[in-house]
Amino acid sequence: MRSTEFNWFRTFLEQQSGIIISEDKLYLVQSRLKPLLRQHQISDLNQLAKHIKYHASSDISQQAIDAMTTNETLFFRDQYPYDALETLVFPELSHAKGISSPIHIWSAAASRGQEAYSIAIAANESIAQAQKRVRILGTDLSPTAIAYAKAAIYSQMEVQRGMPVTRLVRFFSQQGTHWHVAKDIKNMVQFETANLTEDKLVSQVRRFGPFDVVFLRNVLIYFSAEERKKVIDRIARSMRKGGYLITGATETPEGLNSKWEAVLFKGKRLWKLQ
Ligand SMILES: C[S@@+](CC[C@H](N)C(=O)[O-])C[C@H]1O[C@@H](n2cnc3c(N)ncnc32)[C@H](O)[C@@H]1O
Known part of the structure; x- marks a missing residue:
């Protein structure tokens, strides 16, 4: 070239x-x-x-x-975001929202779906009637990754990366060499293609929100500082006040201004929208 x-x-x-x-x-x-x-x-x-x-x-x-997209991902990546959901975020949301209002979660660079399904599994383990109360949206720029996520079928190698065997047996069924996500978990998640760098993102995801939790992990690293700020602003506009933003383990994005309170969890920061 x-x-x-x-x-x-x-x-x-x-x-x-x-x-x-x-x-x-x-x-x-x-x-x-x-x-x-x-x-x-x-x-x-x-x-x-x-x-x-x-x-x-x-x-x-x-x-x-x-x-040109890099779709590297795994189930329960870094573990602490899921521990934070179970011990901090879900108890707080369950209490604040009560039984009747659904909890809306967005995996905003969902890749092949492992992140969104990990969230669904964590919700099942810690929220009563999670299948009714928790709605998860997974979006990604890559139509190939989104098609894969929708299929919800993973190879032995993919499930071995991050999925504890107890959860594998409980939330997947084995068919030949592959593992299918259980229907109840699959039904909690919806996938769409969406571009974080487009202004129309906010209106595109409106019907799925406003979000109580957004996972925006390991994607801002690909963008310029200026673009990162714009993306954070779009995310903020799609969230409920008091909602949590969970970024990558080493990401402290620009654009996290005074609207965001850093909440320390196991030495890592989560971001709460004020
Ligand atoms: C490294 S993966 C991270 C997946 C997952 N969040 C994780 O932490 O395991 C980055 C994902 O960001 C997506 N991506 C890159 N640019 C994007 C954009 N402008 N809008 C939406 N998704 C984008 C890629 O397609 C890729 O699937």
Whole structure:
């Protein structure tokens, strides 16, 4: 890929998704985009870049953006967010909301669904009638990841990463080499594609909220400081006052201004909207 096309594609990707690819990542772009050449019978990556340039909203362009997302995730990632739900957040919400108003939770960079299903399992273990009272939305930019999340079928390797065996047996059923999420858990979660860097995000998720808890984990790292602020602002506008934002273990995003109170849990910060 020539440097002109590479640099053009980096700008395009940032405009469309917020994802920043540094100048030294040519190899990454090439390896992620190459499978599209065969699929669409395009001769080389320079031609692909040209196609995207002139057909920005075509399927190929959307697939190129999708291919550039990093969907690394696992069940119960980092554990402390789920401990925080069970010992701090859920008791507080159950008390504040009572039995009749549902608890709305959003996994805002849901990837292949492991985060949203982990939240559903944690809710089942600590809230009475969770299947009726807890609604979870999972969104992601990547249509491929969202299709996978909706299917709710995971390989042995995927469940081995983070899912304790007691929960596996209780909340999944094995079919051949794969594990299917139990229907009751699956029904608590709804998945949609959504772009965190678009203003329409707030209206897109309105019917699922306002949210009491938002997981926004391991995604802000891909964005510029300016974009991170805008994303945090959109999230705040989609939440209920007193709701919790749970970011990645090492993320202290810009945009967490005086509207947010840091709440310390096991040495990690959660963010409460004032
Ligand atoms: C590394 S995964 C994190 C998944 C999960 N939150 C976790 O912590 O395990 C990052 C996800 O962010 C998604 N993503 C990247 N840019 C996005 C955007 N602009 N809008 C929505 N999702 C985005 C990617 O598709 C990817 O699935």
